Amino acid sequence: MLLTQKQALLPISRGEIPAGLVLKNAQVVDVFSEQTYKADIAIHQGYIAGVGVYKGEREIDMQNRYVCPGFIDAHVHIESSMASAFLFSKAVLPHGTTSVVADPHELVNVAGARGMDYFLRDSEHALINVYFSLPSCVPLGDDHNGATFSAKDMAPYVEDRRVVSLGEVMDFLGAKNGSQDLLQKIELLKHKTIDGHAPSLTGSDLCAYKLCGVDTEHECASFTEALEKLRRGFYILLREGSAAHNLEDILGGAIASGISLDRFLFCTDDKHLDSIAQQGHIDYNIKLAVKLGLNPVKAIKLASYNASRAYNLPDTGAVAPGYKADLVVLDDLETIKIHDVIKSGVFYSQMPACPAPQYDPNDPIYHTVHIPQITKEQLKLKSVNIFPVLSLIPHQILTRRESIAIPQQNGEFTPKNGLLKAAVVQRHDFSGQTAVGVVKGFGNLHGAIATTIAHDAHNLIIIGDNDEDMLLAIEELKRVQGGYTIVQNGAVLKTLPLRVGGLFTDDETLPLSQTIHQMLDICHQIGVEKDIDPFQNLSFLSLCVIPSLRITDQGVFDVEQQRYLL
C-alpha cells in the first residue's frame, strides 16, 4: 500500500469516518489462526481498512456467509488458456481467483522481451492481480525459437513490483551441474522466489539443485517425491491443470501421514479456458482437497496465504487491515460454493463491463510467423529406408519409436495405413528451414492439420497425407499470423487465428472454445482418431525433453540419445 493510501485510510480504520463499504456480519475465514470468527469488514479504496465493528456509507449484510481471501494460482502459463491475461482474468475471477503468478515462457520463446512487455501491458487491464515470473530457460537447449531471454535481457524487469520470481528452472541438469547462465539468473533474482521444475530428481542431485537457490517445485507426481522435495526445502505446488492432475496423489499422502501443509500451495500450470469454464480454477483445487478430507479453512489457506507468502505478494492472502479487498464470499465451507467474489472492493456481480485493451494491428507481437514460400521439394522425406516413425502413445504426450517399412512410390513416401507426413517449419527468421518425418497414431487423416503452438520453440508444425494441403496450411497460418488450421482437398476447412505470437488470442469477439470444438469435430470427420486431440499432440511433438522421438525444424530427434537422426 502506498503512503498516501495509508494516510487516506487511517481515519476510516480508526472508525472516525464511515468506510465506503462495510460487509456486516461476515464469518471471516482467518488464515492466521485457521479458524473463523464473526466480524464486520470495512473496505475503502480497494483495501481492507478494518475488521471488527464498523459503519459504512454502504453496508451489505453477509448473513453469516464465509468471507475468505481471494484465491491465488501460484504458477500458470496464461498462454495455455489460449487467451490473453485480460480474457483469462475474466474467466477465472468468477471462480474466486484474484491473483496469479504467470510465467510467460511461451510468448517469450516467440518474442523475447517484447513478449514480456506485451504481458505486462495487457495485464494492466486484467480484472485480477497478475504477478510475473521471468522465464529462465529461453531458449530451452538448442531450440530454434524466436528469441533469447538472457540475464541481461531480464535485468530491466527485476525491479518491477509485479515480477515476483524467476520462472521454472527447467534445465535442472544444467542447474545442479552449476551452469553459469542459470546461476547468474538465480543471482539476479535472489531477492525473489526461484521456481523449480525437476520431475523425478532425487537424492544428492536434488540437494545440488536446491543448493542453487531453487525454492519451489510443481512437478511432483507422487507423495513420495513430494515428501523428499519438501524435506529438502522446496515449496510444493499441488497442480491441477487440463492435463496434469497431481493433487490427489500428493495431498492424499500428505493428509494420511499428518505432515504440516505450511509449504504446500495450489497451481494450475496449464489449463484451457474450456476446462476452467467447466471445472473451475483454484476453487477446483480447494474442492478436491476438501473432498480428500482437508479442513476447508486449511485448504483456503493453501489457496491464499501460503501462495502469498511463498511469492511475497504484497498485501495479499488474508482478511486483515491493509490487505487488498480481494475476497471470496462462500455459501458454506462444505461445498465451497461461491456466492460472489470481491476484487479491490468491487463485487463481481456488480462489476461494470470492462472494455478489452485497445488493439494495435501494427504491434510486432501480432506478426510472428516469418516464413518464406515453402516448396514441395522441402516437404520431401530425405530417406525412405527404415526411417524411424514417431508413434503416439494414446492419452500420453510420450511417443514410441517404431521402425516400420515406409510406403513409397517413385522413391517418395506416400502416406497411408495411418502413417502421415509430419513437418516442422522454422517460423521465426524467414529461413524457412524445414524438417520432415513420419508419424503414426493420429489415424487415417485425409488433408492437413497445422499449428504454430509447438513447445517450446513454437515453430509451425503440420501433419498431412499430401503435400498440397500441407503447403496450403502453411500459407493459411502465414495469412492469419499463427493459430490452428485444417485443410482438405485444396480448401481451408477452418482456421482459428491466434494472433498474439501465434499462441493465443486477445480478440474478445472470437468464440474461442466453440471454434476449438468445431475444429476437433472436423479433424475427426476427416480421419483423425476419435480420442486424439491432434492440436494437443502436435504441440508437444517438438519438445525435445519428452521421450522418445521428437521432430523440430532441425530434424527427427532421439531424446534418449540426445541427438538428431539422419
Next chain:
Amino acid sequence: MLLTQKQALLPISRGEIPAGLVLKNAQVVDVFSEQTYKADIAIHQGYIAGVGVYKGEREIDMQNRYVCPGFIDAHVHIESSMASAFLFSKAVLPHGTTSVVADPHELVNVAGARGMDYFLRDSEHALINVYFSLPSCVPLGDDHNGATFSAKDMAPYVEDRRVVSLGEVMDFLGAKNGSQDLLQKIELLKHKTIDGHAPSLTGSDLCAYKLCGVDTEHECASFTEALEKLRRGFYILLREGSAAHNLEDILGGAIASGISLDRFLFCTDDKHLDSIAQQGHIDYNIKLAVKLGLNPVKAIKLASYNASRAYNLPDTGAVAPGYKADLVVLDDLETIKIHDVIKSGVFYSQMPACPAPQYDPNDPIYHTVHIPQITKEQLKLKSVNIFPVLSLIPHQILTRRESIAIPQQNGEFTPKNGLLKAAVVQRHDFSGQTAVGVVKGFGNLHGAIATTIAHDAHNLIIIGDNDEDMLLAIEELKRVQGGYTIVQNGAVLKTLPLRVGGLFTDDETLPLSQTIHQMLDICHQIGVEKDIDPFQNLSFLSLCVIPSLRITDQGVFDVEQQRYLL
C-alpha cells in the same frame, strides 16, 4: 549464499567430493514437514551441502540424536544483558541460539548512528548471526536523550544485509494517528519487517496501527490480546525475559483453542546475562512450550523457521541444502537437553578460544557521560510544600503518586523515614541540567546509588539521603564514563563501569554478574529494602510512558496528565 560459495559446494552436494564434515545417523528435526527422519547431514564451508546419504572427510556418528535448526531470538535488546554483542553471543550460543534480531534502541538513544555503527562492528566478532532492527523511536517523545535517529539517519543502513527490520514502533498512538515521521520510517523499511509495540491496543485503533504497516507484536500479556492481534495480521512473539513472562498465558490459551501457531515465534526482549546463565535463552522458551503440551518439533519450529520467515533471515531456520550449518544437537525431544551446538559447521564444544574485539579507548562510544561540575545548589528541591512523591510499587515498575508532608529543616528537604532524594542529571550535552524529586519505597538508604542506565534517554539517575554522597556518585560515574556506583560517607563503596555508552560492557575481564551481585548486597547492607533491586527500579524511573509519576532531567512528570509538575 554467495554465487562463489554455491559453485564451491555443488560438487559436494552432488556427492562427487566428500564433504568436510558429515553428521552420520542424525534424526533430522524437519520444520517443513514437522516430522523427524533419519539421514546424514553433509556440511562444508559453514553450510549444509546435502541431506541424505553422504561421505565426509570427517564423519561423526550422531547415534540417532536429534539435529535441529539453531534457535532464533526474534527480538532482543542486547544492551539489557549489560554485555556487548560479542560477550552476549558467548553466553547464548551454548543454549542453542545461533541468530538474534537485535534492536539497539538503548545505545542509539545515547549515541545515535555512532551506536548503530558500534553494534554492527562489534557483532562482526560475535559467535552467532546478529541481525538488526533500526530503532524507530529515538528520542521517545520529548526525552532529552543523547541523539536523534531520524529517517535520514537510518537511510545509510537500510541496504545492509544485516538490517532486517524497523525497530519496535513504540509510539503506537502517533502511528495510528498517522505520524508523518513514523510513516516515513515505515516507508523507508517497507521491504523489511516492521516491529510493533502496542500493549493493550485493541479494536479499531489496533486496525489503524496494523494498517500503518506494522508486522509484529511482542507486548501481548494475555491470550485474548494475542488472538485479536493475530487475527489482525500481527506475528505474535512469545516473550520470556528477565522481567516479562508472557509465554505461558498466551501459548496455554493458543494450545487449548487449537489455533494455528504458524505466526508465533519466540523472543526474550530483555534478559540479563545472569538469567541466561541460570535459566537459558530461547531453549528456555522451547522447554516451557513443551511443558505446556506443545509438540517439541513444533516448538522448535517456532524457535527457528517461524522467526526466520517473519524476518526473512537468509539461509536460516531449517536443516536443508543451502542453509547455514547452524544446528543444535539434542539428546531427546522430551527434556530438550542440548548435547552440543554447531555454528557455521563448527561444534561449540570444539570451538577455539575467540578473542574479544580490539578495544580503542579513544572511540567516542566510551565517552558518553558529559556532565559539568554539579553543585549542591542544583540538588536542592525547589519546593517542599506538598510535593508529590514517587512511590515504588513492590515488584513492579509502576509507581504510585503520594502526597506526603516533606520532612524539612531550614526550608530544605531532609531525607528520612524512607523518603529519599532523587535526581536526574542530563549527561549528554554538558548542560548539567538537573531535576530533583522525592522517592519512597527503596528503604532507609544511607548514602547514594547512581546509574547511567535510565530508559530511554539514559541520563544519570541517582538517589540518596545526602547531597555530598550524591555529588560524589555523579563524579564517580563521570570518572568511569557510566555504569553503577554506590557511595557512602564520602567514599565510593563499589563501582561497575559500563563503558559502552554508559549502558553495558565489552570488557571480557570484568566479572559482570559477580560485581552486580556484590553491589546488590552492598545496597541492602546500606539500607535498601531486601526485595528491591535499586538499579532495576532506577532504570525505569525516567521512562515517561509508565504510570504514574516519573522523573527526568526536566522535572517530575505526571504520566496520566502528560505534563511536568512544578
